[in-house]
Structure formats: C-alpha cells, structure tokens
Amino acid sequence: MSWAYPQYKPTTSWVLDSERFNENLSEYAQETDGKLNEQNFDRVTLDEMVNVNQAGVSADLALKFWRVGTKLIDPTGTIPKTPFTSDWSPIASSTQLFYAPAGKIFVAISFQYANAGAFSGVSAPGSVFAIELDGAVQMSSIVGAADISNEYTFVETDASADILYDSTPSFRAVFEPKCVTGVFQISQGLHQVRGVYRSLPSYAIAASIHGFGTVETNIVWGWA
Amino acid sequence: MSWSPNYVEDGDHLTAVRIDGLFTDAQTWLTGGVTALGLQRGTFNYHHATSVLTPNGEGYTVVNTEDSNIMDYTWATFGASIQWATFGQNGGSGDSGDLGSGDRAIVGHESTGYSGDKAQIDFPAGGFHVGVDNGDMVAAILLLFNGEISQAAPGWGAFSATHPEAAIVFSIQYQADGSGTWHTIKRSERFASVYDHASVSDETADAEEIDYDVPIISMLTEAQINADLGDASAHKISSIRAMVTSYDFQGVQEMAFVIRNFRLTALPLLMKDED
Numbered sequence: 001m002s003w004a005y006p007q008y009k010p011t012t013s014w015v016l017d018s019e020r021f022n023e024n025l026s027e028y029a030q031e032t033d034g035k036l037n038e039q040n041f042d043r044v045t046l047d048e049m050v051n052v053n054q055a056g057v058s059a060d061l062a063l064k065f066w067r068v069g070t071k072l073i074d075p076t077g078t079i080p081k082t083p084f085t086s087d088w089s090p091i092a093s094s095t096q097l098f099y100a101p102a103g104k105i106f107v108a109i110s111f112q113y114a115n116a117g118a119f120s121g122v123s124a125p126g127s128v129f130a131i132e133l134d135g136a137v138q139m140s141s142i143v144g145a146a147d148i149s150n151e152y153t154f155v156e157t158d159a160s161a162d163i164l165y166d167s168t169p170s171f172r173a174v175f176e177p178k179c180v181t182g183v184f185q186i187s188q189g190l191h192q193v194r195g196v197y198r199s200l201p202s203y204a205i206a207a208s209i210h211g212f213g214t215v216e217t218n219i220v221w222g223w224a
Numbered sequence: 225m226s227w228s229p230n231y232v233e234d235g236d237h238l239t240a241v242r243i244d245g246l247f248t249d250a251q252t253w254l255t256g257g258v259t260a261l262g263l264q265r266g267t268f269n270y271h272h273a274t275s276v277l278t279p280n281g282e283g284y285t286v287v288n289t290e291d292s293n294i295m296d297y298t299w300a301t302f303g304a305s306i307q308w309a310t311f312g313q314n315g316g317s318g319d320s321g322d323l324g325s326g327d328r329a330i331v332g333h334e335s336t337g338y339s340g341d342k343a344q345i346d347f348p349a350g351g352f353h354v355g356v357d358n359g360d361m362v363a364a365i366l367l368l369f370n371g372e373i374s375q376a377a378p379g380w381g382a383f384s385a386t387h388p389e390a391a392i393v394f395s396i397q398y399q400a401d402g403s404g405t406w407h408t409i410k411r412s413e414r415f416a417s418v419y420d421h422a423s424v425s426d427e428t429a430d431a432e433e434i435d436y437d438v439p440i441i442s443m444l445t446e447a448q449i450n451a452d453l454g455d456a457s458a459h460k461i462s463s464i465r466a467m468v469t470s471y472d473f474q475g476v477q478e479m480a481f482v483i484r485n486f487r488l489t490a491l492p493l494l495m496k497d498e499d
Contacts, residue, residue, distance in 0.1 A: 018232045025229035028250050033228075037264045065364060065493065067443050069411040075391050075471040110441040112414055175391055177414035179439040216411045218366065218443050220493065 066098040069216040075175075079114040079211030084199045088130070088137050091195035093215045102188045106220040107131050107141075108181045109195040114211035115174055127210055131182050132196045141182035144200070193219055283366075283491035284347065284464075288332060288484070289340035297329060297468065297481050328469035331371055331394070331486045343369075343488045344465035350402060351462035352492050355446035358457040365444040366491040367396050367412065369466050373436045374484035376418040390472045391415040392481050394438055396488075397467055400449070400459040407452045408467075412442040415471065418481070435484075464490045 007027070008020040032040075070093040073079050080092065094109055109131060128144025130137050180195060195217065197210065230246055232238060253262075331343035352362040373392055396412040399405070416438055444464075449456040466488050470481060 016238060018234055018236065018238070021238070022229070022231045025231065025246060025250070029229050032254065033262055035264050036258060036262055037267045041267075065443070067364075067445070069443075071410045071413075074413060075393060075415050075473070108441040110414075110439065175415055175417040176436070177394075177416060177438050177440060179441050181441070214411060214413060216442055218441060220366070 064100065064221045066096050066219045066221075067217060068093065068096045071214055073112060073213030077213070079112075079175075079213045082210050082212065084210075085197075086199065088132065088196040088198050090132070091129070091197055091212050091215060093212075094195035094217045096193050096217050096219055097190065098193070098219060098221075099190050100186060100188070100221045102186065104183055104185055104222050105191075105193075106181070106183050106222070107133070107193050107218070108179060109193075109215070109217045110179045111177070111195065111215040112213045113176050113178050114213070115176075126200045127197045128200065129178055129180050129195060129197050131180050131184075132192075132194050133184055133186070134191055137196060138182050138184060141180045143178060143180050193217060283489050284345045285487060285489040286332075286341055286343060286345050287487045288338075290338055297333065297335070297470070297483065328395075328467050331466040331468050331483060331488070342465070343371075343486050344463060345488060345490050346463045347461070347490075347492075351400075351460040353457060353459070354444065354449055354461055354492075355456045358446070360492075361494050362492040363446070364493050365398075365461060365464070366493055367409070367440070367442045367444060367464060368487075368489040368491075369394070369396060369412075369438075369440040370485075370487045371438045371466065371468065371483055372485040373416060373418075373434045373438060373481060375482040376434055376480070390470055391417045392438075393469050393471050394440060395467045396440060396442055397465050398444055398461055399463040399465075400453055400461055402460075402462040406465070409442055409444060409448065412440050414438055414440050464488065 008024050010016055091111060115126065126144065128142055131141040230249055332341055352360045354362050354365060356363045371394055376392060393413065393415040396409050397406040398409065416436055418434060446456045449459065453459050466486065468483065
C-alpha cells in the first residue's frame with residue numbers, strides 16, 4: 001500500500017480510545033481520497049478491464065471522431081480546377097467544423113491531387129499542402145515540394161525538348177495522391193479543420209492549374 | 225470528500241462485527257467504489273489509456289514480407305494487362321484465390337518475384353460490428369495504406385506528349401461476415417499517373433523507376449456499411465484488403481507496373497460516433 005500504516009496500534013489489554021481509532025480510519029480516508037494515483041493501479045489489470053470487457057469503457061472516456069468525405073473523381077472523371085495562389089487557399093470539400101472538449105486531435109486529410117496545368121500541356125508549378133486548424137496553418141503538417149519522400153516532380157511537357165529522362169522519373173505528377181497529418185492540442189470549444197494548398201513559384205502561371213478530388217478529412221479526438 | 229469513514233462515537237459498542245463493518249466500508253470503496261473524485265489529477269497516462277483506442281490494445285497491420293522482392297503486375301502474371309474499369313465489388317475472377325483478374329488485383333499478389341503476404345487483414349474472432357451501439361463499441365475502422373510504385377511501363381501504342389498516358393489506381397475494400405462480397409470504399413480510390421516517354425528518350429518502356437509512395441487514409445464507418453449492407457448491426461466486418469489496377473487514358477495500350485513495398489493498417493476505434 002502506498003499510504004503510511006496506522007499510527008495507533010492497540011495491544012492486548014489496552015483500553016480502546018475511540019479518538020485514536022477514528023484517527024486510524026481517517027488516515028485511510030485522507031491518504032486515499034483524491035490521492036489515488038498510478039501506483040495504486042496495475043497497468044495490466046486496467047488493460048484487461050478494457051480489453052476483456054469492452055463494456056468497461058465508459059462513453060466519456062472513449063474517443064470521438066469527425067469526418068467529411070467526398071467522392072468526386074476517378075480516372076475517367078474531370079477534376080475541378082482551382083487557380084494558382086501564392087497564399088494558402090482551402091482544398092475544396094475538406095472543411096470540418098466540430099465541437100470538442102480540450103485534448104488532442106489526430107487529423108488526417110487524404111486527397112487526390114491533380115496538376116491540371118501539366119495535364120493541359122501548360123508548364124505549371126507544383127503545390128505544397130498543409131492542415132489549417134482554426135485559421136492557422138500548421139507548419140508541422142506541410143507536405144509537398146519540401147517533402148523528399150513525396151516531392152513534386154516537374155516534367156517538361158514539350159515532347160520535342162528531348163529531356164534526359166535518365167534523371168527524371170516518368171512519374172509526371174499530373175495525378176498524385178497526398179496525405180497531410182498532424183497531432184494538435186486544442187482547447188474546449190468549436191474548431192475548424194481543413195486542408196489548404198499553396199502553389200509553388202513558377203515562370204509560367206496558368207489561370208487554373210490545380211485540382212482536388214476525392215477528399216477525406218478524418219479527425220480523432222483523444223482525452224489527454 | 226468523495227468518501228469518509230463511519231467514525232466511532234463515544235458510547236458506541238465497538239464489537240468485532242462493528243469494527244469489521246468499518247473496514248469493510250473502506251474496502252468496498254477502494255475495490256469497487258472509487259469515483260473520479262478519488263483520483264489524483266493526472267493519475268492516468270498513456271500507459272493506462274493505450275487500450276482505449278482499440279479493442280485489443282493495438283491495430284492490425286500487414287506488410288510485404290519479402291523486402292528484396294517485388295510484385296509484378298504484368299500481362300505475364302495475369303495473362304493480360306489489368307485495366308481499370310471500376311473497382312465495383314469483389315476481385316473479379318481469375319487466378320488462384322480469386323484475387324486477380326482482368327481488371328484488378330490485390331496488392332501483394334503472388335508473382336514471379338514475390339510470394340509473401342498479401343495486403344489483406346482478417347480480423348480475429350470474425351471481426352467487429354461497426355457502430356458504437358452494435359455490440360463491439362467500434363464506431364469506425366481507421367484505415368491506413370501506403371504502397372510504393374516501383375516501376376511502371378505504360379504505352380505500347382501511339383505516343384501522346386500532352387496527355388498522361390496511364391495511372392496506377394489503388395482502393396481499399398472490406399468484407400463482412402467472413403465471406404461473400406468485397407465492398408469498395410470509394411472514397412479510398414487514389415491514382416498516380418505515369419507517363420510514357422519511350423519515344424522521346426533512350427529509356428526502355430519497361431524500366432521506368434518511379435519509387436513513388438501512394439498514401440491513403442480512410443475511415444470505414446457505420447454509415448458506409450449501412451449503405452452497402454443495409455444494417456451494420458447485423459454484420460461483422462471481417463476483412464480489409466488493398467487493391468490495385470491500372471488505367472490507360474487512351475484506352476488501348478498495355479500497362480505493366482511493379483510494387484515493391486506496402487503497408488496496410490486497420491485500427492478499429494473504440495469511441496463515440498460523431499459522424
């Protein structure tokens with residue numbers, strides 16, 4: 001036990017003092033009430049309580065999620081085009097408003113991106129993508145040209161240019177799937193999450209060069 | 225205070241039964257009656273909360289099991305180029321396991337260079353009812369997929385410089401009750417385009433290194449199952465799998481591609497459904 005043992009220890013033939021006896025009881029109350037901590041609970045036991053009997057999870061301890069999803073395009077479809085933008089601009093159909101208690105949220109926005117400029121034969125810039133939470137772009141979530149693992153690959157669309165493809169993959173980045181994810185701390189209240197994009201600088205800027213389709217935003221709130 | 229002892233008063237008969245009763249009160253509170261007020265703030269941390277996320281304390285993941293080998297999706301494997309029409313349902317008919325056909329195949333499909341695990345997760349004990357009120361308190365299943373397109377070779381026909389020649393298309397499907405129809409989660413369909421430039425360079429058409437990672441994150445919800453099966457409470461979601469195919473934008477050309485790595489994860493989530 002994590003609390004001190006009772007101080008008053010009557011022995012044989014003592015007259016029991018009720019005050020002392022009550023003090024012993026009080027020690028139990030004072031040492032435990034409001035002060036039980038992780039040392040009083042076995043982690044394995046708690047895991048088993050939840051795992052073996054899922055009813056052991058109360059609703060207010062459990063998590064919540066919100067999601068918005070759209071099915072806009074497939075390979076045969078037409079991707080709606082959006083303009084070149086130097087500022088962060090919203091990804092269509094990715095916005096989710098939600099009311100949550102204070103805690104942490106995991107946000108994942110998965111979407112289909114198209115560089116419509118390249119598709120139409122116009123040299124076009126790539127994009128970077130991010131999560132916007134309550135109007136603030138979350139820099140830790142940025143994915144795009146700066147992300148080596150999924151970098152945008154610019155490919156000249158003029159076939160007569162005889163590009164040396166030995167150093168340039170054939171992946172044209174006309175259509176590419178993307179994900180932006182992040183974990184954020186929020187306060188209690190109404191919040192808004194959405195995906196945003198920003199065009200990379202380009203020497204030739206088409207009016208409408210980017211496209212987004214099949215966007216799915218998932219938000220999982222966890223107590224913290 | 226959330227609990228206080230029954231104190232002994234002057235004049236009380238302090239019998240053995242009475243004393244036992246006092247300690248029993250304390251024991252009862254400690255063993256089954258500790259309320260939130262009894263806990264020190266910050267008592268529980270992620271060690272205690274890990275299993276709150278999922279019924280088994282963890283998710284389910286399948287990955288390619290032969291790192292050095294690759295999965296060929298060629299006409300040599302399937303008898304013809306797989307060509308996307310629509311993912312629709314099931315896996316079509318064709319080779320062993322009914323997982324590859326003329327229009328799509330499972331990621332991790334057995335081929336000359338690969339005989340490892342397929343991108344399919346079969347949940348234990350028949351799976352889960354999805355929907356917090358449907359028995360398993362699983363409100364949704366979070367799905368995460370990554371597939372690395374290693375190589376692609378579109379275009380044996382006419383070359384067009386101003387059109388994307390082909391795309392490699394992915395999708396996540398689920399199956400209920402351990403058998404029967406595979407349902408496509410349409411929101412999970414993603415595709416990456418590849419380009420035939422064999423006619424403008426010295427590259428051969430079948431050796432274009434791409435090494436591009438296709439990421440998909442999706443959520444299988446009660447609403448989706450209701451739409452597909454009519455009543456989510458009557459069905460257990462038993463399996464998840466990732467499918468792949470190709471699509472030629474000009475509709476006439478052969479297509480081959482190679483997948484090197486994949487990872488499919490399913491996280492049945494214990495939580496309140498706010499969908």
